Each structure stands twice: as structure tokens, then as C-alpha cells.
Amino acid sequence: MRVDEVTGRAEIGIVGGSGVYSLLDSVEEVAIETPYGAPSAPLALGEIAGRRVAFLPRHGRRHEFPPHRINYRANIWALKELGVSRIVAPVAAGSLQPNVRRGDFVICDQLVDRTSGRAATFYDGPATTHVGFADPFCPQLRGIAVKAARDAGIDVHETGTIVVIEGPRFSTRAESRWYAGAGWEVINMTQYPESVLAREQQICYVNISLITDYDVGVEGVPAVNVEDVIKVFADNNERLRRLLFDIVPAVPEDRSCPCATALRGAVVGH
Secondary structure, three states: OOHHHHOOOOOEEEEEOOOOHHHOEEEEEEOOOEOOEOOOOOEEEEEEOOEEEEEEEOOOOOOOOOHHHOOHHHHHHHHHHOOOOEEEEEEEEEEOOOOOOOOOEEOOOEEEEEOOOOOOOOOOOOOEEOOOOOOOOOHHHHHHHHHHHHHOOOOEEOOOEEEEEOOOOOOOHHHHHHHHHOOOOEEEOOHHHHHHHHHHOOOEEEEEEEEEEEOOOOOOOOOOOHHHHHHHHHHHHHHHHHHHHHHHHHOOOOOOOHHHHOOOOOEEOO
């Protein structure tokens, strides 16, 4: 599909699980070709409270793409072509601290990358581009998400550091204790490079971590396993969907954050 056929057809992107997909009104599916191949699935276009929204399941419709095989560049490129300038990114995540409990939501403000070998930039030359990433999540969207969660009575942590591991395996106890000892709160496998690629496209991006389990380094709590992750996520999926549907109409049209100008002064030479 040509760019001129899709640009401007969505303003807010939701990159997440299939639970949101069924609630979009008047869904229109759009298959977009990108220079990086196909995104994880055709994008679903619809409306939430009168706002044009594009939904993309990052793992594919059948969860067929493990974290290290997701085509992150194609996903972000496709959303940009649709006109998306904000991305809300809910994820299932693990806790690294006893006070961050299963069923809690964390609106992360920092990120630590522990992945390897992933295509993490759109800028492979000839122009050298160094995008700023000191604050990886949009402060404007973070404030909106925190307020929406508070108003909904959700147990929400207003800040937190998410460490992103390569996967698809879970951490060793030694690794998990290391992350926990550093004071980090959340562990996940998909927030990098998704978040930095959004920044390179000057798209606002906010993380919403739904805590589904405790990582193995947290003492005195059950160790992570896939069955528990799925159960906790399913039990909280309706709360997550309601939160997303509260966030979308609260997003202002104007951006009062640095995300829109992230490339200003970032290019060296050429």
C-alpha cells in the first residue's frame, strides 16, 4: 500500500496484546509494506472515543514471534506511515522488587538495555545520527497514564526502571539478583529497541507494565513460570483495556514534550 493511501489515518498507536484488538470499533485492517519487511501483523484501524487509533500486536496474531524475532523496525515504520505520533505500549512484565506486586501497574520512566544483536536503529549511515535517549519514555504521556491509572483505582507505581533482556529464556538467579540489587523494578523482553526506534521517528512513547510474575532473584516469592504469567495477565486484561480506553481520549492534540524534536541536532556530518 502506498504511503499517500495511509498517511494521516491514525494518530495514536497501541502496540500490545490481542486483548485490545476486539474492542476497536469499525475495524479496518491495513497491510503496509516497509523497507524493513512486514510488520508483525496487519494493522487494525478503529476509533476510541472519537480518536483514530491503530492497533498492532507486537508478537503477531498468534503470538508467533518471540521477543528476539519481532521486526521492531517494520512495526514502528508502519505506524509512522499511518500518521501515528503517539504510541501507548502495554507489556506483560516481571517484578524485581517485593513491593512491586503481581497485578500492579508500573509506568516506567527509565530503561536498561541488556539485549544483544537486535536491529536497534533506522540510521545505518551515511549520516551518523545520535538520538538522545536520556529519558526514554514521553513525560507528557507518562503523566496522562499515571493520572488515568490513579482515577481508575489501579495500584500504580508512577516511576520505575525496566531492564530489557534478550530472551526468550528467563533470567538465571544470579542475573536476576544483579538486576534487583541495582534497584531496578521491572524486567521485560520487548521494550528495547521498540522504544528507541519510536524516538528516532520522533514518536511519543509510553510504557505500561502489567506485573504478571516475580523474577527468580526476588527472595521469598514464587519463581516465574509461563502458566502463572498467562493467568495473571488474563485476570487483569480487562483492567488494562479500560485503562487504555481512558488514556486515549485524554491525549491532547498538541505535544508539549521533546519527543517531536528528537532529531534536532542529532545528525553529524553528511
